[in-house]
Amino acid sequence: MRLARDVKGELARIEPARACCRRAELEGLRFQDGDAIRTLDPSTARVAMRLTAGRAITSRMDRGSRTRHHLAVAAPRRGGEWRWASAAACDRRAFLRGVVLGSGSLSFSATGPHVEFVFRNRARARRLRRRLATSGIRVAEFERRGRAVVYLKGRDEVATLLQLTGAHGALLDFEAEQVGRDVQNRLNRLLNAEAANVNRTVHAAERQVRAIERLEASGRFDQLTPDLRAVADARRAHPEADLEALARGLQLGRSAVHHRLRRLEQLAAEAGRQTGRQGR
Ligand SMILES: [Zn+2]
Secondary structure (H helix, E strand, O other): OOHHHHHHHHHOOOOOOOOHHHHHHHHOOOOOOOEEEEEOOHHHHHHHHOOOOOOOOEEEEEOOOOOOEEEEOOOOOOOOOOOOOOOHHHHHHHHHHHHHHHHEEEEOOOEEEEEEEEEHHHHHHHHHHHHHHHOOOOOOEEEOOOEEEEEEEHHHHHHHHHHHHHHHHHHHHHHHHHHHHHHHHHHHHHHHHHHHHHHHHHHHHHHHHHHHHHHHOOOOOOOOOOOHHHHHHHHOOOOOOOHHHHHHHOOOOHHHHHHHHHHHHHHHHHHHHHHHHHHO
């Protein structure tokens, strides 16, 4: 599976040709913090450097980890206010790409894809929700440790976001992976059904062997018809064989063997009832 880091790497390699798109992407990048871009992801820091024309970058150890460095790129506001409402489609896509790079955390695990954005600022979370919704991406929000977490509601949403932001390689992998998973699920179901079948066969065989032993113990085994005896002997000789194999060995049809085994079990049950009565 493609790593979340690779998705950001792919997004980071996109260099918008137009100034309007570069501006929008920068707005997305600093959507979280306002006047700086703080990130743990080196490729995001590179994009920030490119878009801010190489503003000062500082590196600070992440509080939660001894090995990770927070990279901070200063991004003071320049020019007029950027507005989503009046932004062209190319700029909305660029903005979302910036938001994913700057604030998104992505994971693609066995339980499915997950994309979320964590905000300290509730109003910003709400604003992003609206912007994603107008882009055709369903989102929901919950609170985690006092922060607003905006997350995408399902795999279709994740696919839409990958497409909108230009992560086409990731989208292809994502879809191929999903096809692979569907095949795997189908295979698992088949294997489970087969295992259940084997279980049933084993249980039936155990029951049959016990029935035959009961018939012997009650002295009825010798009174069995040759047909029944042949099947009983075969079952005792091959306690693990399935019906198919027993039938082949006896040169009989499956249903004939099945009926005789059932008959043996019935006789064993009758023998049990009679000895029960005699013993009383
Ligand atoms: Zn543009």
